[in-house]
Amino acid sequence: MSVTARRATILALLAALMAATRLHHFAAVPDASWAVFFIGGFYLANWQRWAFPALMLLAVAVDWFVITSQGLSFWQHYCVSPAYWCLVPAYFALWAGGGLLRRHLSASAPVATGQLVLAVVASVIVCQLIAQGSFYWISESVANPTVAGWWKNYSDWLLPYMRVTAMYVGAAAMAHVLLTRVLPRPTAQARPLHAD
Template identity: 55%
Template sequence: MAKTQTQRLGIFLMLALVMAATRLHHFDALPDASWGVFFLAGFWLRGSARWAFPLLIAEAVLVDFFVITGQGMDFWAHYCVSPAYWCMPVYFGALWLGGQWLARHQFGLRLPTLGLAAVTLMVSETVCYLISNGSFYWLSDSVPLPRSFASWFVNLGDWYLPFLATTALYVGIGAVLHVAATLLARTLRGSGQPGLSH
């Protein structure tokens, strides 16, 4: 579905708000939506990567900065802000590219799209997870020496399913909203009222 610049901006602001609201409370009951946001942004904002992707990255860093310094800690000394932290554009880029690829190859509101979306999400999230977890494990001073592939694989297994489930939850919510918006647009077009442009 083609989108006007106003619609793209609205979608971007909605995603940015969701990421800010959940990332601010990263350790609270509401899980961080960042991974789902980047996948959905790649899907919905295809063609807007030049401005939307760097703004979402900047937002993630700013939220982290405010959360860490708001707790009275030095941002640069925090265990999350290791050399691996600067791999963020790479691993979030994997999610964005996954969503973008899905937008180009999906079949509309048909069952094959659901299967393609599930596979695309799993692949792009796995790449994201390997880069995120691997860079932290191998580059962060927070991980005690000696390091080994065996202990890294154990660490991978500990966190993979929770990250997969959280991201799938947010992408699932996004998918429901997408279906609802698409059906509403069709209904409005059928009744002769202005709707979302295609």
């Protein structure tokens, strides 16, 4: 499989996963959006200019579909405020975390595992800081915002988001290890001349 075909397959799988799980944000199968952006940053860094915006547009389109299919106005929904657009830098923090991991990933399995854990934890902390912080301080949903109230809200939601993101990223890491050990690597003659 060519590099382009591999990337296209990964992008399609990530888009399908996000669409399927974001449709039912609080259902039994948790929303994979945060993990999708982290994994996308790892595998699709060379396609960042259009893959990240495409996944962002998909996230907004799914939100619009879910909200309007309930007979509600997208622009007047509880979750859609000026803070909603802070999801762009929040999700980009996850994307950047995946990209940084890819660039600095060690060949040593124990070190790589530590790097993966550190990258996921740091990315989720920053994403939550931007997403939750902007909602708490910018939206009109919080009547009397306080630092103590913000910290309680931040810390209450951080671990659930961390757990869900880690679950999906962990599954992707296991699939990566399995596929790289099962699938044959391209020979030197079959490798593209440009960097992956």
